[in-house]
Amino acid sequence: MAKIKAEYLVHYYKQNGLPLFNRMMGLLPTLNALLFKTAPALVPLVNTLLNSALAKTVFEKIGVHPARDLPTYASQTxxxxxxxxxxxxxxxxxxxxxxxxxxxxxxxxxxxxxxxxxxxxxxxxxxxxxxxxxxxxxxxxxxxxxxxxxxxxxxxxxxxxxxxxxxxxxxxxxxxxxxxxxxxxxxxxxxxxxxxxxxxxxxxxxxxxxxxxxxxxxxxxETEAGRFTPSWKTNAGKALLHGHCHHKAMVGNETTVAALKAAGYAVSVIPSGCCGMAGDFGYESDHYEVSRKVGEDRLFPAVRAAEADTTIVASGTSCRHQIGHFTERQPVHLIQALARVIEE
Structure with a gap:
């Protein structure tokens, strides 16, 4: 179905024109590379401007909901x-x-x-x-x-x-x-x-x-083959996992749970569906409220109810932005959760 949709959209937009929002999202990788190649000194200024009132007004014109904060750039690649x-x-x-x-x-x-x-x-x-x-x-x-x-x-x-x-x-x-x-x-x-x-x-x-x-x-x-053998700290604590939709569909949550357990975490999986962001879907003004409601179904309540010392894990960048936006908790990538318990 996803492949059919992708092919359909190509033909549809050729006939009806590509929305500015889609054009902007498609250009982001190229613009990122151009910024760091030609003007890396401007990165702090760009970060300041990205979420300014002026920028939000401009981005709203092309379909980004004004409540959304746009991702900022790191100081170096x-x-x-x-x-x-x-x-x-x-x-x-x-x-x-x-x-x-x-x-x-x-x-x-x-x-x-x-x-x-x-x-x-x-x-x-x-x-x-x-x-x-x-x-x-x-x-x-x-x-x-x-x-x-x-x-x-x-x-x-x-x-x-x-x-x-x-x-x-x-x-x-x-x-x-x-x-x-x-x-x-x-x-x-x-x-x-x-x-x-x-x-x-x-x-x-x-x-x-x-x-x-x-x-x-x-x-x-590699762990099962006896080759992945770092030294883990003891008492990693609790981890609450939200599975990324694409990952769940093609791979499942089992390996994510197994990886966290191998590092010593006591893992619970949130029985949630999509976080509501769905890539860039939740950034669009027309989808913002739907995006919120999807997350409020199970995901956001589970995150809010988690104990303060529980590590919230979400490997998808859109999932982390969505959870951070609608709750007061900041989730981490699986890899960050693993790095926290590596023995120096």
Missing amino acids: LESWFTGRGQTKIRPGLRRDRSAAEPEKRVILFHDTWANYNETEIGQAAVRVLEAAGYHVQLANGRKCCGRPLLTGGQADKAKPWVDHNVALLAPFANQGIPIVGIEPSCILTLRDEYLNLASDKRRAQILADNAYTFEEFMVA
């Missing part, structure tokens, strides 16, 4: 941080001494747009957890956005060049048996699903899909 700590982004086939000694413990961290530009602390936490477990983490040079904003906004035709670029870039790693591990569920699962239909090179897309994993899938499989 994940790529800059990664390079600055003495690591390098490595092309397929190149190895550092550590990876040559333990080739089976190399991973490619697929640093999605959010992790690279907005929530770099999550990407940093991912590197920390993987390295604590003995893995050599690499970032691939020149990766593009997975294309999710374009796919959901009726611009699948525009996403195709990004798809082909990422397949060409990442398939050589996958072909060596090096796992591609994701941070944002929707992004890594796009590599596993839509890429198979959109990619020009179906064979390489399949190789990539077969070696792409959510963080928890990778962690649980």
Whole structure:
């Protein structure tokens, strides 16, 4: 159904015009890259302006509800941080001494747009957890956005060049048996699903899909194989989990629960459906109230009722924004929850 909808929207918007909101969301990955490449010194000013009264008025004109706060930028990209700590982004086939000694413990961290530009602390936490477990983490040079904003906004035709670029870039790693591990569920699962239909090179897309994993899938499989062996602190405490819709549909909550339990958390799962944000759906003025009502069905009451020392876990960035917006609790990504209990 999702594929039919994506294809339908492409044809519909070609006939009826693309809404400004969809156009803006589709341009975000490109604008993010342009900002940090050409004017990184302006990032603090841009952050100030993004949620100013003037900006809210402008964004309201193109369909963003004025009550919504737009995501701000990190002070530096994940790529800059990664390079600055003495690591390098490595092309397929190149190895550092550590990876040559333990080739089976190399991973490619697929640093999605959010992790690279907005929530770099999550990407940093991912590197920390993987390295604590003995893995050599690499970032691939020149990766593009997975294309999710374009796919959901009726611009699948525009996403195709990004798809082909990422397949060409990442398939050589996958072909060596090096796992591609994701941070944002929707992004890594796009590599596993839509890429198979959109990619020009179906064979390489399949190789990539077969070696792409959510963080928890990778962690649980490697833990069961005896390879994921960090030192965990004792008494991690309680964790209350909201499962991301895309993740639940394609993978399920089981690996997320297993990952949290492996780190020592006592886990409870909220019996919720969608958080109500549904990607960028909840940002739109016409959908704001529906978005709130969906979350109020089960999710928000469960979060509000949670004890203060309970860690609220939601791996989807849209889920975290939605929960933070309508409750007074700030959820964390699974990876952040894991990083909190890594023994130094």
